[in-house]
Amino acid sequence: MIKTLIIEDDISFSELLTGFLVRYDHDVISCAKIKPALKILAEKKFDLILVDYRLPDGTGLEILKAVREQSIIIPIIMMTSFNDVRTAVKSIQLGAFDYIIKPVNPDELLLTIKKALSKEEGKIDGNKINESDFIKGNSIVANKLYQHISLVAPTDMSVIIQGESGTGKEYVARTLHNESKRSEKPFISIDCGALSKDLAASELFGHVKGSFTGALNDKKGQFETAHGGTLFLDEVGNLSYEVQVKLLRALQERVVQPIGSTKQIAVDVRIITATNDDLVQIIKQGEFREDLYHRLNQFKIQLPALRDRGDDLKLFIEHFINLANKELDRNVKEVDKYAKKLLLNYDWPGNLRELNNVIKRMVLLTEGEVANIDALPEEMILAVNEPAKNFGSDLKANNEINEKNLIIEALSKTKFNKSKTAKMLNIDRKTLYAKLERYGIE
Numbered sequence: 116m117i118k119t120l121i122i123e124d125d126i127s128f129s130e131l132l133t134g135f136l137v138r139y140d141h142d143v144i145s146c147a148k149i150k151p152a153l154k155i156l157a158e159k160k161f162d163l164i165l166v167d168y169r170l171p172d173g174t175g176l177e178i179l180k181a182v183r184e185q186s187i188i189i190p191i192i193m194m195t196s197f198n199d200v201r202t203a204v205k206s207i208q209l210g211a212f213d214y215i216i217k218p219v220n221p222d223e224l225l226l227t228i229k230k231a232l233s234k235e236e237g238k239i240d241g242n243k244i245n246e247s248d249f250i251k252g253n254s255i256v257a258n259k260l261y262q263h264i265s266l267v268a269p270t271d272m273s274v275i276i277q278g279e280s281g282t283g284k285e286y287v288a289r290t291l292h293n294e295s296k297r298s299e300k301p302f303i304s305i306d307c308g309a310l311s312k313d314l315a316a317s318e319l320f321g322h323v324k325g326s327f328t329g330a331l332n333d334k335k336g337q338f339e340t341a342h343g344g345t346l347f348l349d350e351v352g353n354l355s356y357e358v359q360v361k362l363l364r365a366l367q368e369r370v371v372q373p374i375g376s377t378k379q380i381a382v383d384v385r386i387i388t389a390t391n392d393d394l395v396q397i398i399k400q401g402e403f404r405e406d407l408y409h410r411l412n413q414f415k416i417q418l419p420a421l422r423d424r425g426d427d428l429k430l431f432i433e434h435f436i437n438l439a440n441k442e443l444d445r446n447v448k449e450v451d452k453y454a455k456k457l458l459l460n461y462d463w464p465g466n467l468r469e470l471n472n473v474i475k476r477m478v479l480l481t482e483g484e485v486a487n488i489d490a491l492p493e494e495m496i497l498a499v500n501e502p503a504k505n506f507g508s509d510l511k512a513n514n515e516i517n518e519k520n521l522i523i524e525a526l527s528k529t530k531f532n533k534s535k536t537a538k539m540l541n542i543d544r545k546t547l548y549a550k551l552e553r554y555g556i557e
């Protein structure tokens with residue numbers, strides 16, 4: 116039985132979800148607010164948490180932070196509306212396993228849960244990844260990126276990978292390892308965002324039995340496990356000041372000292388770090404040590420956001436469709452022109468992770484060979500057409516924007532059938548045509 120905690124304030128949805136998961140061997144406890152959830156978490160152990168992003172007494176991010184503080188590692192899946200995706204991707208930075216967009220599709224949920232639980236079992240990722248799951252892209256920025264990767268990979272330089280959430284930092288870290296002379300040795304990936312202050316030091320450097328409450332046995336640190344290979348510290352900006360001091364010492368002296376031990380263990384490890392924060396800013400705020408930053412930053416790789424990768428977007432769409440076809444046993448061969456336009460015009464704040472999720476959902480919902488706009492989140496249409504400007508109290512401008520958005524929404528619902536759209540909007544066809552022209556809707 117998989118012990119699952121659901122934190123969701125929409126009671127009927129929560130009941131539906133519970134009933135569904137129980138059929139798939141989950142033992143479910145549910146609650147509607149953060150406070151009772153924290154109480155339950157303090158009393159009981161769980162294998163999985165599903166948490167709504169918007170809750171009556173805060174956001175799901177608070178659950179993430181609290182779980183991290185408690186030194187427990189549980190896969191957490193954030194359930195979010197499409198409009199909250201921009202903020203929900205932050206949850207990944209704080210250690211969530213993934214997010215899923217509401218309305219939740221059952222198959223998609225099962226798939227995400229399966230992945231979350233299998234990642235948890237394997238905690239430390241192996242060296243091997245399936246290279247055919249990844250593509251490099253052809254844009255100028257992509258070529259420059261991979262040129263830098265091939266230059267720095269064979270060296271022993273510490274590399275810091277900077278980029279927005281979901282841009283593929285972990286993949287780049289693995290590529291650096293795989294193209295180095297350490298490739299036959301371990302690649303150990305640690306998500307610093309998911310580690311609590313207490314857990315982080317023992318995870319990295321190990322501990323001896325009895326060195327603190329809960330240290331029931333000796334534990335080897337990941338530095339030691341990575342000996343000869345590469346240690347990838349994801350979201351390094353989340354490490355506490357104390358751990359930063361220890362890390363700097365380990366890097367300078369090439370030795371680690373497990374907590375509670377007097378023994379020093381020699382380690383030969385290459386460090387690759389990733390962050391989507393601006394570390395320079397965090398240094399200014401006094402939360403990240405400048406000397407450590409310079410030690411980590413012998414070479415910096417800046418990963419471009421998906422919206423800045425030009426035609427690579429088309430390649431990634433095609434690639435993720437192929438992957439999803441295989442995974443979900445579907446046969447999507449093309450995307451119709453409206454859906455394609457939407458995919459190409461959206462700005463993808465969650466980058467490759469968000470694109471992958473949206474495409475997977477699209478493929479899942481498409482039973483034939485052609486995917487259309489119905490299989491894309493309705494809110495994406497609004498996001499693409501939303502004005503960048505804030506019209507403040509200009510009533511006329513605001514009315515026009517509302518009107519434009521209503522028309523676009525109706526068009527998508529009727530699959531761009533103008534007669535049906537006009538009927539739905541309670542206007543005649545001629546008026547609709549005039550408005551389409553006025554608002555530049557093709």
Ligand SMILES: Nc1ncnc2c1ncn2[C@@H]1O[C@H](COP(=O)(O)OP(=O)(O)OP(=O)(O)O)[C@@H](O)[C@H]1O
Nearest residue numbers: 207248249250279280281282283284285286467468
């Ligand atoms: N080159 C690539 N080709 C295909 N898929 C990719 C590529 N790079 C990354 N992905 C996919 O994009 C998603 C996000 O990648 P990854 O976890 O490496 O991003 P990240 O920048 O480390 O994210 P975060 O900052 O949230 O930790 C994953 O599902 C990954 O498989």
